[in-house]
Amino acid sequence: MNRNATLWxxxxxxxxxxxxxxxxxxxxxxxECRSARRLAKAIQRLEIRGAPALGVAGAFGVALxxxxxxxxxxxxxxxxxxRDAEMLRSTRPTAVNLGWGIDRVLDAMKKAPDVTGAQERAxxxxxxxxxxxxxxxxxxxxxxxxxxxxxxTILTHCNAGALACSSWGTALGVxxxxxxxxxxxxxxxxxxxxxxxxxxxxxxxxxxxxxxxxVITDSMAAHFMRTSKIDAVIVGADxxxxxxxxxKIGTYMHAVLARYHGIPFFVAAPLSTFDITGKARDIVIxxxxxxxxATIGNRTFVPPAVPVKNPGxxxxxxxxVSAIITENGIIRPPFTMTDLEQxxxx
Amino acid sequence: MNRNATLWxxxxxxxxxxxxxxxxxxxxxxxECRSARRLAKAIQRLEIRGAPALGVAGAFGVALxxxxxxxxxxxxxxxxxxRDAEMLRSTRPTAVNLGWGIDRVLDAMKKAPDVTGAQERAxxxxxxxxxxxxxxxxxxxxxxxxxxxxxxTILTHCNAGALACSSWGTALGVxxxxxxxxxxxxxxxxxxxxxxxxxxxxxxxxxxxxxxxxVITDSMAAHFMRTSKIDAVIVGADxxxxxxxxxKIGTYMHAVLARYHGIPFFVAAPLSTFDITGKARDIVIxxxxxxxxATIGNRTFVPPAVPVKNPGxxxxxxxxVSAIITENGIIRPPFTMTDLEQxxxx
Numbered sequence: 001m002n003r004n005a006t007l008w009x010x011x012x013x014x015x016x017x018x019x020x021x022x023x024x025x026x027x028x029x030x031x032e033c034r035s036a037r038r039l040a041k042a043i044q045r046l047e048i049r050g051a052p053a054l055g056v057a058g059a060f061g062v063a064l065x066x067x068x069x070x071x072x073x074x075x076x077x078x079x080x081x082x083r084d085a086e087m088l089r090s091t092r093p094t095a096v097n098l099g100w101g102i103d104r105v106l107d108a109m110k111k112a113p114d115v116t117g118a119q120e121r122a123x124x125x126x127x128x129x130x131x132x133x134x135x136x137x138x139x140x141x142x143x144x145x146x147x148x149x150x151x152x153t154i155l156t157h158c159n160a161g162a163l164a165c166s167s168w169g170t171a172l173g174v175x176x177x178x179x180x181x182x183x184x185x186x187x188x189x190x191x192x193x194x195x196x197x198x199x200x201x202x203x204x205x206x207x208x209x210x211x212x213x214x215v216i217t218d219s220m221a222a223h224f225m226r227t228s229k230i231d232a233v234i235v236g237a238d239x240x241x242x243x244x245x246x247x248k249i250g251t252y253m254h255a256v257l258a259r260y261h262g263i264p265f266f267v268a269a270p271l272s273t274f275d276i277t278g279k280a281r282d283i284v285i286x287x288x289x290x291x292x293x294a295t296i297g298n299r300t301f302v303p304p305a306v307p308v309k310n311p312g313x314x315x316x317x318x319x320x321v322s323a324i325i326t327e328n329g330i331i332r333p334p335f336t337m338t339d340l341e342q343x344x345x346x
Numbered sequence: 347m348n349r350n351a352t353l354w355x356x357x358x359x360x361x362x363x364x365x366x367x368x369x370x371x372x373x374x375x376x377x378e379c380r381s382a383r384r385l386a387k388a389i390q391r392l393e394i395r396g397a398p399a400l401g402v403a404g405a406f407g408v409a410l411x412x413x414x415x416x417x418x419x420x421x422x423x424x425x426x427x428x429r430d431a432e433m434l435r436s437t438r439p440t441a442v443n444l445g446w447g448i449d450r451v452l453d454a455m456k457k458a459p460d461v462t463g464a465q466e467r468a469x470x471x472x473x474x475x476x477x478x479x480x481x482x483x484x485x486x487x488x489x490x491x492x493x494x495x496x497x498x499t500i501l502t503h504c505n506a507g508a509l510a511c512s513s514w515g516t517a518l519g520v521x522x523x524x525x526x527x528x529x530x531x532x533x534x535x536x537x538x539x540x541x542x543x544x545x546x547x548x549x550x551x552x553x554x555x556x557x558x559x560x561v562i563t564d565s566m567a568a569h570f571m572r573t574s575k576i577d578a579v580i581v582g583a584d585x586x587x588x589x590x591x592x593x594k595i596g597t598y599m600h601a602v603l604a605r606y607h608g609i610p611f612f613v614a615a616p617l618s619t620f621d622i623t624g625k626a627r628d629i630v631i632x633x634x635x636x637x638x639x640a641t642i643g644n645r646t647f648v649p650p651a652v653p654v655k656n657p658g659x660x661x662x663x664x665x666x667v668s669a670i671i672t673e674n675g676i677i678r679p680p681f682t683m684t685d686l687e688q689x690x691x692x
């Protein structure tokens with residue numbers, strides 16, 4: 001296993017390998033995924049999650065479907081693979097990268113002369129997306145690190161780390177690059193209810209890298225913003241429309257609290273997350289299952305008769321964002337269309 | 347058992363009975379507590395919690411210590427009971443009601459002619475505090491209900507309900523009285539990490555009363571304030587100083603978010619919670635154990651090498667409070683010392 005990767009293509013078996021993120025931090029199990037159907041389940045169950053990782057997974061998923069498809073004519077082959085692609089796409093409606101990765105591979109196959117050619121192109125493009133993702137995270141890291149003081153405390157939510165990408169990370173990529181450049185960074189990881197990706201994943205990957213990290217509940221962020229020195233909030237994104245950042249539920253809370261306490265609020269995300277012609281009001285926010293709220297481990301905490309709500313994401317209006325960090329540079333308010341298109345403010 | 351009470355004195359056995367709140371909503375177990383030491387453990391473990399309930403528990407605790415004390419001389423008797431009282435007091439440093447209940451009973455005993463007289467007085471005063479608490483909650487309910495529209499959605503945090511008092515509740519007392527008066531109230535209960543008193547206790551007691559309640563994670567409050575109609579936030583308090591409200595961690599977050607979204611933020615609390623000569627900066631915020639954050643049910647979510655923080659309370663500056671509801675009436679900004687002393691604004 002590539003210790004730094006969380007998701008990759010295994011040449012020998014022709015399958016997608018990934019760390020099952022539902023088992024972290026207690027078990028580090030590598031799953032070998034041999035069908036698009038299994039991958040769809042993995043995405044739905046959040047064995048694989050994180051916007052850039054979903055882009056890579058979508059791309060590899062189409063390549064996997066292509067490599068396993070036994071249709072002889074190109075037309076039937078493409079129809080069959082497209083059906084698998086749609087099944088994958090439907091697993092997470094809010095995340096934009098998933099569809100982006102899927103579409104890049106589907107497009108590449110369309111120009112192929114025959115089935116074998118299409119299979120080869122699919123894998124080539126998927127591998128390219130995989131490699132680009134790491135390059136992209138390092139570029140985001142470099143641009144973002146310039147925003148951090150030499151010694152600082154950064155609050156983050158959910159996991160926008162190596163586990164959310166193929167490696168390095170977006171929000172945590174900024175922190176990793178800053179640390180690599182000699183800056184002293186303390187991280188406060190909000191646990192991120194309901195699925196605790198902050199406590200389980202961010203804490204795990206930062207501590208493995210020797211970066212100081214402390215876990216708090218989401219409800220403590222305001223208290224520490226008021227009583228301690230927090231220099232910035234950095235989060236990732238699942239979709240950036242022309243007017244808002246969609247990210248893990250709780251992100252909007254941090255943005256409002258950061259504004260109130262005069263703390264910069266940064267979003268780190270590759271351009272593959274951008275949907276700038278989109279409007280926040282048109283985006284479907286995925287409503288996830290009751291059990292994620294009501295049951296933790298083996299215990300149920302919400303009485304059976306009581307309903308819950310479980311939106312997976314929230315929308316943070318761009319007015320609350322201090323800067324968006326992309327692979328091309330830093331976009332600063334007022335976030336003009338031109339700047340959003342180019343991924344930086346000149 | 348008195349179905350509406352959560353904590354009471356059992357005449358037959360001369361012991362304190364209470365519902366063990368750590369087991370709710372899955373088990374409704376009544377504990378018969380026969381020593382001050384067991385009571386201290388119950389308070390520390392949050393088998394009994396909630397500011398007014400702690401006042402009643404402290405009072406009954408001293409009465410229990412007195413009734414079990416075998417010292418023959420009044421002087422030795424008082425010293426022994428006082429020692430038990432200090433042990434009880436030390437269990438929760440931030441909650442002001444606990445010490446208030448303890449001191450009222452200790453004071454009553456001082457004027458007793460002999461040991462038997464002191465024991466009788468202790469129980470009489472403790473029973474009086476118990477009865478006053480219910481009367482007080484109903485008065486808070488009446489005053490607070492006048493603030494709510496005829497049809498409304500109220501967000502609350504933690505549990506300031508019957509389970510936090512001897513019955514009826516403070517924040518939930520306001521909601522119960524409004525419902526009794528024919529108002530339509532929908533409640534959004536924030537689950538309240540780390541110990542999930544919102545999911546476990548508020549949801550349980552409201553649904554038992556047929557009041558519509560929905561559970562969300564704490565991090566969703568901002569999202570629903572932005573996207574739904576929330577008419578007010580109502581919370582309880584563990585201590586109200588001259589400049590701030592101390593309550594369950596997360597309360598300050600809700601206060602900032604409510605202000606940002608133009609939603610009234612109400613605090614419902616009896617005058618026994620007031621410490622108005624106190625200043626927020628002098629109050630010790632109880633730091634609770636790692637396990638409450640790291641472990642839920644039978645599963646550990648935070649990697650062993652990663653530290654956590656677990657302040658039990660936060661401080662909400664009075665500037666963020668729209669009104670304080672007491673048994674005497676409603677205190678409105680700017681919260682003058684006179685108004686705080688009298689428990690209402692004329």
